[in-house]
Amino acid sequence: MIRAALLWLLSALPALAASEDIVAGLSQNRVSITADFEGSEILIYGAVRRTAPAPPGALHVIITVEGPSTPITVRKKERTAGIWINREAVQVTSAPSFYAIATTGHLRDILSETENLRHQITIPRAIRAVGISQQAQNAPDFLQALIRVRESEGRYRLNERSVQFTQATLFRTDVILPANLTEGMYRVRIFLTRDGQVVDRIERQINVRKEGLERFLFNLSRDQPLIYGLLSLLIAVLAGYGASAAFRFLKR
């Protein structure tokens, strides 16, 4: 009887072993852009929950943080009549305003191409560019340029091996959000991979919003542009008048 039960348990093990899932949290799920905003650091941490011993094969973690996507126009300068002028343009359907990847290992070792295609994990996969080959010659160059420019601005980042992974169970990483942040919902995705296959994934969100004076000015400029413009002028006139009055007073 006991032997039978043991046998059943052993045969059931592989099925149970597949159920490894992620438990995760963020140090903050809200980022406020205020006047003195200098960027923010978000701690992403979690653990792998298992109901059975881990199957063979090294476990890896991939974390992506993705800002709101917008359409993008990429233009290329060419020398025309001696000066450099924007000529060819390519329209990219949608590209994230921010994209950071943190992993426990080299991406090409821990993620298969089919899984990348399915979950759109790497930076080139996160950019959706439909039908750009008809828009310009060497259209892929435009995409590479988009990635290059945004990487130099700190908007796109690939940090391989920046996730600490303790005993294949506990993981943590810090993702730096730069100061030039676009507001919106930021999507955090955490993938667990083994032998290039995604074992589990979860999603969290970070709400990035302008706050206080920033929020007020931004909303006013969009909702009441006339009042906003008049207010800008009023400040300018008062400052101009105030300065000349103040200095006349000082001279006396």
Add this chain to the structure above:
Amino acid sequence: MQIFLPIADISVNLFLLLGIGGVVGFLSGLFGVGGGFLITPLLFFIGIPPAIAVATGANQVVASSVSGVLAQVKRKAVDFPMGFVLLAGGLFGSAGGVWFFARLTAAGQVDLFVQLSYVLFLGLIGLTMFWESVIALRRSNKPGGPIRRSHTHNWVHGLPFKMKFRASGLYISVLPPLAVGALVGFLAAIMGVGGGFIMVPAMIYLLGMPTKVVIGTSLFQIIFVTAFTTLMHAITANTVDMMLAVLLIFGGVIGAQLGAQVSSRLKAEQLRILLSLLVLGVAAKIALDLLLRPSELYTITPGLLP
């Protein structure tokens, strides 16, 4: 200390902005110009998007012109009727410029056009001013030379719709001032400048106005044209960044007053040579940017082509 600009959506060093405002204000006080032609390119250099730099630059010029015109009104150096005629032309020019600016932005050529306008106008004005001052300096060193008459009759005086401008002592057609106003308004909208550096020579050489009312009158009408431009940019494109403007203005008004103090200790000809060299320097820097191969050939702009 960084400060986040709500409309430009970037974070810039607070003291850098105050410094730019202060230095440009100092120069504008020193030379009696609005300083828009310096502040807008400087904003380009520190990475403010051109559309926001131009609109916010116009807002800054309002403050420095108000500061300047008050002293001129006190000296009775403002020809108000002339100011209103220039202004009428200026509003048309500004509206046209804002419209044209929006079209250029859509075509992706706004940077190029703004840069070309800067090179062309700053180069032209800088050279003229430099040449004039060199001649004036030579003449002042050599007494007894011919005196240039400011009031010569030319084709301008044959046009219809004549009007009397008492403070300037002129009886001329309103068409040339309207045209000058419109041109300057157009440039104000596109280049984010007040246009004083074009207005002043045009008033002296084209309209034959006496020098003593030129600065005050041009400042007077620049206030309204740049105010109108700011408003138009704020409404049509939401490109005025109030946070940026306040910091530039704060640095600027203080710098302007200090500059005005220093300028009273320098000779007029020396000032003009210095100003012309400054103008030529800015023009040369922008021209080089256009001529040299950029380190990054590609530029990215959010949004789709229309």
